[in-house]
Amino acid sequence: MNEHMTAEREREQRQEQPVPLRRNLRFQALWIGQASGTLGMMVGETAFPLLVLALTDSPSAAGAFGAVQMTVALLLGVHGGVIADRRDRRTVLIVTDAARLTALASVPVAVWLDRLTLVHLLLVAAAVGATVAYGGPIRLLALRSVVPPEQMRQALAQDEARMSGAALAGPPLAGFLFGLGHAVPFLGAALTTGLSLTSAVVVRFPSPPAQEAKGGDGALAGFRVIAASPLLRAALGVLFLINLCGVALLLPVIVMLREQGTGSAGIGLTLAGEAVGALAGTTLVARLHRAAGPGVLLTVVAWVSALASLAPLLPGGAFTVFAALFVVGAATPALRVMLDLLVFRQVPDELRGRVIAATVALLTAGMPAGSFVSGLLLDRFSPAATLVAVTALFAVALLPATFSRTLRRATWPAADPAADSATDPATDSASTEH
Known part of the structure; x- marks a missing residue:
């Protein structure tokens, strides 16, 4: 009898223990997708100014791309937080990834058709800035929503590796790809964004209950x-x-x-x-x-x-x-x-x-x-x-x-x-x- 109770207690303890983070498939799938998306963003941050310079030979125009992207992200950022709390987060993430993929893919298409203009690139900058505003808060929340509290520091440390690795690899990779052709870095950025979109489609993660998500004193x-x-x-x-x-x-x-x-x-x-x-x-x-x-x-x-x-x-x-x-x-x-x-x-x-x-x-x-x-x-x-x-x-x-x-x-x-x-x-x- 005692042996049976001991075995039962050990089985319950094993069930209560969280799955090791390396075996948490939802976390790892989201992490891989978001790591790919972040790398694409870092490649774009270097490749877009290079493309604008090649197109216009104007440093001020190259600076305008980053200014437009940052300004849009800041202006829409607060509303992005509201959307993250009041809408299904997974749906919003899918929409923002799809929008960014479309914007990035339009650049190599315009290059191949010889129709690329500065106005087109500035519109892409605005679109990317908007996806940062609406997708950014949800990216932070998605990874953390599939990890138990006792593993949070470990998960956040792994997420920091994503950011640091992308920041380190993105600029030199963008320069290398740009040397192969003006459209190549944007094809790579679109591909990595596609991986991020795929992970958002495949992996489900929770959102606030509908009755709670409507509260909170507004924007x-x-x-x-x-x-x-x-x-x-x-x-x-x-x-x-x-x-x-x-x-x-x-x-x-x-x-x-x-x-x-x-x-x-x-x-x-x-x-x-x-x-x-x-x-x-x-x-x-x-x-x-x-x-x-x-x-x-x-x-x-x-x-x-x-x-x-x-x-x-x-x-x-x-x-x-x-x-x-x-x-x-x-x-x-x-x-x-x-x-x-x-x-x-x-x-x-x-x-x-x-x-x-x-x-x-x-x-x-x-x-x-x-x-x-x-x-x-x-x-x-x-x-x-x-x-x-x-x-x-x-x-x-x-x-x-x-x-x-x-x-x-x-x-x-x-x-x-x-x-x-x-x-x-x-x-x-x-x-x-x-």
Whole structure:
């Protein structure tokens, strides 16, 4: 009798244990599809400016493509969050992937027919930006909806490998394919988008219940959730500064490398240090999260980023800059997973799409300003002086966060699956304590 009860208990325990992530076919199929789609996006980000330059020989026109894509994504991003919460997410993802596939495929067709125009490419930029706005939040939600809470960090780390790998492989692959023919990179991007579309068609993943998805105070609900949480406000403030200053520092670093005799190819390889570091950093997520709470980790990484931004002033040239970018990049996956965990543990599912959209809008809103201010400073001062000025402003802006009790006392969300629905999004960092 005892042996029978013991065997029964062991069988129940095995049934309660989650399937290992490598054997979670829904997660792996979605991950492969989204990894393919992300690679296609990265190829396009490099190939489209090259095509515009080949077509118009105008740098400003090449810049217009990226500006149109980013502007459309930002303008529609908040509404994309609403759609993610109020419509069937799988259907929306299928529609956005199909739209992006159509837009990308139109480019090689126009090239072959010798009908390609700048207006056509700008319309493609707008279409791609719209698919980012509506598909982006759902991509984040889809992978996480098929993973149990106790495997979330592992799943998010694997997802970070997708982003880092695509960021590293996309630009050189785009350059190689463009050398084979102007239409070739876009055929490749369309093919990878087709794989992403296939995974969305084949794999089912949950959406919020219809009666819940209709609530939530409208399009601005995501901003209200962030405003009501001291921890999310503080964390997003620091991440906003990191993004803003990162963009502002890029141009003076490039100018300094050129002045030191580094060629275009060498500059590209040097700047790839961040992507290489991020790829390596996917293995460090759990260790960094065990080493410090979310607020402390965020603050430390921000100060490391500030110090690393002075690397071009040190001996070693491109090698030193690559090493500094590698160090900063290695911490990036831990920060992205940190933000993901904080949002997912504090926000109910029917609001997550809008919170993600609001988060993306807040994190990227300052990037155009950072680039503009950097250009103004370089018109008046040397690259070294600009670098020091931006870094000094970054350091001063970090001081309030450094002494923030909310960040210092923040702890990781509880592992209890019930925490997803039990946590009040308006609570402060104390609500994340075990």
